[in-house]
Amino acid sequence: MTSAGSGWPPAVFDPAGPYSEPVTTLAWALLLGGTAVLLVVLAALWAALFGSAKLKARLGGERAIWILGFAFPAVVLTGLLVWGLMLTSSLSATRVTGQEMRVKIIGEMWWWRVHYQDAEGRETLRDANELHISVGTPVLLELEAADVIHSFWVPRLGGKMDMIPGRTNRLLIQADKPGIYKGQCAEYCGGPHALMGFIVVAHAPADFARWRASRLPASEGEGPGLSLFLSSGCAACHTIRGTPANGLAGPDLTHVGSRHTLGAGILPNNPGTMTGWIADAQAIKPGNRMPAYHQFTGEELRAVSDYLVTLK
Amino acid sequence: MLAPPVGIIGELAVKIAGVEAGEARAGLAVAFAAETMTGEASRLGARVAAAERQRFAGGAKAVVMGRRVASHQREEEEKGSGAHLAGTIVGVRWFPKRGARGCRMIWKGGFAGSMLLMLTACDPAPIEPPLADAAAIARGKAAAARLGCGACHDMPGIDWPKGQVGPPLAAFGKRGLIAGQLPNDLPLLAVFIRDAPAVVPGSTMPAIPMTAREARDIAAWLQSLRD
Numbered sequence: 001m002t003s004a005g006s007g008w009p010p011a012v013f014d015p016a017g018p019y020s021e022p023v024t025t026l027a028w029a030l031l032l033g034g035t036a037v038l039l040v041v042l043a044a045l046w047a048a049l050f051g052s053a054k055l056k057a058r059l060g061g062e063r064a065i066w067i068l069g070f071a072f073p074a075v076v077l078t079g080l081l082v083w084g085l086m087l088t089s090s091l092s093a094t095r096v097t098g099q100e101m102r103v104k105i106i107g108e109m110w111w112w113r114v115h116y117q118d119a120e121g122r123e124t125l126r127d128a129n130e131l132h133i134s135v136g137t138p139v140l141l142e143l144e145a146a147d148v149i150h151s152f153w154v155p156r157l158g159g160k161m162d163m164i165p166g167r168t169n170r171l172l173i174q175a176d177k178p179g180i181y182k183g184q185c186a187e188y189c190g191g192p193h194a195l196m197g198f199i200v201v202a203h204a205p206a207d208f209a210r211w212r213a214s215r216l217p218a219s220e221g222e223g224p225g226l227s228l229f230l231s232s233g234c235a236a237c238h239t240i241r242g243t244p245a246n247g248l249a250g251p252d253l254t255h256v257g258s259r260h261t262l263g264a265g266i267l268p269n270n271p272g273t274m275t276g277w278i279a280d281a282q283a284i285k286p287g288n289r290m291p292a293y294h295q296f297t298g299e300e301l302r303a304v305s306d307y308l309v310t311l312k
Numbered sequence: 313m314l315a316p317p318v319g320i321i322g323e324l325a326v327k328i329a330g331v332e333a334g335e336a337r338a339g340l341a342v343a344f345a346a347e348t349m350t351g352e353a354s355r356l357g358a359r360v361a362a363a364e365r366q367r368f369a370g371g372a373k374a375v376v377m378g379r380r381v382a383s384h385q386r387e388e389e390e391k392g393s394g395a396h397l398a399g400t401i402v403g404v405r406w407f408p409k410r411g412a413r414g415c416r417m418i419w420k421g422g423f424a425g426s427m428l429l430m431l432t433a434c435d436p437a438p439i440e441p442p443l444a445d446a447a448a449i450a451r452g453k454a455a456a457a458r459l460g461c462g463a464c465h466d467m468p469g470i471d472w473p474k475g476q477v478g479p480p481l482a483a484f485g486k487r488g489l490i491a492g493q494l495p496n497d498l499p500l501l502a503v504f505i506r507d508a509p510a511v512v513p514g515s516t517m518p519a520i521p522m523t524a525r526e527a528r529d530i531a532a533w534l535q536s537l538r539d
Contacts, residue, residue: 267473268460271518276463279477279516284463298516302509305518 010182012155017174019138019158022087033080044068091159093140093170100140100172103131107143107150107163109189110196110288111251111264125215126239128251129264131200134208135178143169151187154200160186175202180260191287197265214312218242219254225307228300232293240311250290257311263288275305444498444532452533455526464517468537478517484534491515501531 013028015021047055058064089095102121106113116125133139143152145163153160158173175181183198203211218241226243229235235245241254251264259269263285267273277284279301280292296304443449453469456462462473466480490496490504491512503510506527508517522530 267463268458270459270520272520273460273463275516275518276460276473276475276477279464280475283476284473299514301516302518 010153010155010184014156016156016179016181017158017176019091019172019174020156022091023159026084026087029080029083033076037076040068088159091172093172096140096170096172100138101133102140102142104142104144105131105152105163107145107147107152107185107189109147110185110192110285112152112196112198113146113251125212126252127215127255129198129261130259131198132208132211133173133175133200133202134205135175135202136205138172138174141171141173143171148189149187150185150189150196152183152198153186154181154183154198156181157200162187173200175200178202178204178207182265184265192285195263195266195285195288197261199260199265201260214258215255219311223303223307225303225305228296228304229307232296232304234304237290253308253311255311257309269309271305271309274309275301278304278308443536448529448532449536450533452526452529452531455522456530456533459520459522459526459530461530481534481537483537483539485536485538491517496535498528498531498535501534502527505530505534 013024015024044059047059051059098119102117102119104113104115104117104123106115112129114127114129114131115123116127118124131139141152141161143161143163144167145165147165149165150163151160152163152171154173157175158171161169161171163169179202181200181202183200185193185196185198187193189196220242226240229240230244235243235247237247237250238253239246239248241252245253256262257269261267262269262273262277263281266285267277277290278293279296280294281288281290282292293301456467457470460473461467462470462475464475464478466474466476466482468482484496487496490501491508493512494500494504500511502524504512504517505520506522506524507519508515509519
């Protein structure tokens with residue numbers, strides 16, 4: 001599979017913030033510790049098969065069973081539990097200070113609604129498939145699901161958290177450096193689950209303020225592309241603020257031209273991929289809920305695509 | 313129909329062949345052969361392609377098209393990316409048709425003409441342009457994947473996506489025409505990849521932001537697809 005601008009699959013051992021670092025430390029500790037235990041077991045196996053009679057007798061003795069079979073696992077596993085809980089206690093979303101940026105993300109088959117909120121939890125802005133955050137600011141995510149269980153996972157920024165219908169799970173993420181961080185639905189959710197990607201764009205604080213300001217005004221685009229968009233059924237599923245298009249079934253397209261990806265984190269966003277996606281999204285992401293639009297002529301297709309890519 | 317100069321190498325070859333300046337096709341054919349032999353084919357570059365196109369066939373459309381391509385390439389050069397223009401072009405399919413007037417001129421071309429005969433005599437099959445260098449081809453494939461050309465085209469070696477909106481591009485190096493309209497040569501293909509509506513008005517394929525170098529690399533890769 002090709003990368004959509006930022007690398008796929010997401011790097012899992014390359015933490016970029018305080019909420020993914022403990023996870024990575026724990027993962028390495030488990031990997032190395034597990035390898036050490038495996039070597040001990042293999043050594044014991046070797047001794048049991050090929051060792052001298054004396055060694056075999058020792059290995060089968062009561063003392064060895066008490067030490068290797070009881071004391072060793074009890075000490076290692078208890079230590080690991082205590083250490084793991086201490087290490088990851090900072091990840092818990094119960095330690096919310098109120099200073100976090102708040103965003104609600106709703107998993108859909110097979111994309112993500114992104115609702116930015118103010119400090120009181122009121123919705124300020126809607127977007128899809130892409131989350132913009134400010135470097136150094138913790139982000140409190142409220143994770144929900146609209147249909148089946150999904151799982152939100154941006155490995156470089158935080159842990160993995162299931163999105164369960166009827167529940168709100170909370171997860172903290174943070175980026176320490178500006179950049180694009182790739183995410184992926186991590187719970188099988190049907191058909192094109194593997195093509196349910198996500199990206200987080202971390203800006204320096206000043207850039208983030210600029211980005212936010214650029215989001216608030218409604219779209220001012222117009223032209224033949226918009227007329228076709230409205231008359232061909234696109235508006236039944238998609239919203240473009242500032243136009244009569246107010247469908248809610250699919251992603252909000254008010255700023256689709258400025259997104260880094262199309263099709264939920266899977267394709268780079270340029271006029272070519274936009275055209276291809278509109279014309280036949282089924283060939284790209286089989287089973288997704290957007291039909292192929294074979295009724296457009298080439299020029300119509302380009303008009304719609306030209307219009308959408310101007311929605312910055 | 314007087315041919316404008318096509319660069320030092322081109323002129324030299326025209327002189328070697330002993331053809332008049334007006335016999336552009338023969339001259340160019342020899343020029344390409346001569347440059348292939350001297351390993352300097354890349355110096356000819358896209359300018360020759362544009363100049364040749366203006367003479368090619370002589371039809372009004374071809375002339376207009378040639379001008380479009382030429383003006384594109386002038387823009388590139390003005391933008392300072394001209395240095396890349398010739399980078400990946402190794403050869404172009406402009407050997408004259410059998411019986412064409414230019415062909416007779418080549419026979420008169422003495423040494424260079426006989427060298428050309430030797431070149432062509434090695435392989436009686438239709439002459440295919442030599443491949444661009446492997447690095448350009450590899451870069452072209454990577455660029456096509458990165459830009460998501462697969463959203464519309466099924467392309468060999470790119471597993472996903474395999475779009476069905478545009479034509480599949482398997483064996484594109486053997487395809488006669490680009491978009492059913494333009495001769496499939498490298499400089500022209502590069503222009504088409506980057507800004508299709510500029511050379512094929514009405515094309516569904518939109519202009520796609522990429523560098524001139526990426527476009528040429530992708531063209532080199534597509535032309536390397538021969539089976």
